[in-house]
Amino acid sequence: MKIPFLNFGATHHPMKNEMMNAFEKVYDSNWFVLGEQVSAFESNYAAFNQVKHAVAVSNGLDALHIALKTLNIGPGDEVIVPSNTFIATVLAVSYVGASPIFVEPNIQTYNIDPSKIEAVITSKTKAIMPVHLYGQACEMDAIMQIAEKYNLTVIEDNAQAQGATYNNKITGSFGHINGTSFYPGKNLGALGDAGGITTNEPTLFEKAKVLSNYGTRVKYVNDEIGFNMRMDECQAAFLNVKLNYLPTWIAQRQEIANWYNHHLSNINELILPNVAENATHTYHLYVVRTEKRDALMNYLSEHEIGTLIHYPIPPHLQKAYSNLGLSKGDLPIAEEIADTCLSLPIWPGMQEEHVVHIANTIKQFFQV
Numbered sequence: 001m002k003i004p005f006l007n008f009g010a011t012h013h014p015m016k017n018e019m020m021n022a023f024e025k026v027y028d029s030n031w032f033v034l035g036e037q038v039s040a041f042e043s044n045y046a047a048f049n050q051v052k053h054a055v056a057v058s059n060g061l062d063a064l065h066i067a068l069k070t071l072n073i074g075p076g077d078e079v080i081v082p083s084n085t086f087i088a089t090v091l092a093v094s095y096v097g098a099s100p101i102f103v104e105p106n107i108q109t110y111n112i113d114p115s116k117i118e119a120v121i122t123s124k125t126k127a128i129m130p131v132h133l134y135g136q137a138c139e140m141d142a143i144m145q146i147a148e149k150y151n152l153t154v155i156e157d158n159a160q161a162q163g164a165t166y167n168n169k170i171t172g173s174f175g176h177i178n179g180t181s182f183y184p185g186k187n188l189g190a191l192g193d194a195g196g197i198t199t200n201e202p203t204l205f206e207k208a209k210v211l212s213n214y215g216t217r218v219k220y221v222n223d224e225i226g227f228n229m230r231m232d233e234c235q236a237a238f239l240n241v242k243l244n245y246l247p248t249w250i251a252q253r254q255e256i257a258n259w260y261n262h263h264l265s266n267i268n269e270l271i272l273p274n275v276a277e278n279a280t281h282t283y284h285l286y287v288v289r290t291e292k293r294d295a296l297m298n299y300l301s302e303h304e305i306g307t308l309i310h311y312p313i314p315p316h317l318q319k320a321y322s323n324l325g326l327s328k329g330d331l332p333i334a335e336e337i338a339d340t341c342l343s344l345p346i347w348p349g350m351q352e353e354h355v356v357h358i359a360n361t362i363k364q365f366f367q368v
């Protein structure tokens with residue numbers, strides 16, 4: 001049985017007519033940028049994310065970049081980020097001229113370890129950017145308490161965890177202003193690049209909206225050095241349809257994760273995902289760890305099972321960040337995760353027989 005890492009067809013096929021109708025509506029409207037689809041998506045997504053405001057933007061990286069800009073974070077400032085995140089979190093900090101300060105994750109949850117944050121706070125620290133990695137909510141109560149104590153802002157990177165919760169509160173609604181991604185492979189994906197910003201603060205919302213559209217409040221009047229970082233009407237129309245399915249897709253991802261947990265239990269050399277107390281996990285990725293990662297990945301590939309590594313090189317060891325002067329051994333937990341993690345196939349609509357086949361192949365590899 002050939003199993004790809006991701007199968008968009010299974011998710012998209014049942015909704016093809018709805019998506020085609022959404023496209024036709026935009027096509028016939030002859031209005032392609034900043035129209036009714038974008039406005040509708042902003043209110044629909046804000047309602048889903050239980051915040052007062054959302055801004056539809058071009059992608060997740062731009063969402064984080066704008067979020068930092070709205071808080072006037074810039075040169076000389078320090079922003080705390082997890083050491084094991086996707087590069088976009090760190091790039092956004094670099095774009096505004098601030099310095100990323102890495103904090104190691106908890107090795108159980110792979111999310112930033114709140115108990116290690118206070119040690120790196122200096123007079124230059126302006127913000128904390130927790131990343132709800134792989135789909136699991138960070139320990140937001142502890143993070144918000146630290147932020148309050150030191151008067152820092154919080155920007156959640158919610159690209160992987162739309163719909164996750166911590167203590168029953170939804171991710172993307174804790175921080176002062178937060179970014180998310182609707183990259184096709186994310187839990188809520190457009191048919192191209194798209195992203196979003198969420199906030200409860202009207203002034204941050206207004207500024208983010210203005211920055212995303214050339215810094216203009218009145219056409220051809222520029223109040224700020226803004227960007228062209230808008231979501232287009234087609235992507236908003238697609239996302240308006242797909243948002244209705246998101247809760248079902250998250251439930252399906254959680255069910256698939258339960259199948260994996262069941263069929264992969266009792267393999268000594270394989271570490272399964274752990275969910276923290278009070279957190280929920282939306283399983284954007286189902287990530288296992290083993291010392292034999294590379295051999296397992298090859299074995300699965302030989303058996304036509306697609307896997308990926310999220311992520312093989314932590315940001316501090318990337319050439320792009322050699323100027324930070326960090327080297328191997330400086331952030332050992334991030335490095336350990338990079339060397340041992342493996343993401344198994346998961347997509348809404350995946351069947352239990354797929355999971356059983358993958359689990360059996362993994363058991364063959366470990367000879368159990």
Ligand SMILES: *Cc1c(COP(=O)(O)O)cnc(C)c1O
Pocket residue numbers: 059060061062085086088089131157159160180181182183193194195
């Ligand atoms: C995908 C992702 C981003 C960036 O989103 P894009 O839409 O690809 O720009 C940022 N942070 C994390 C954690 C992501 O997974």
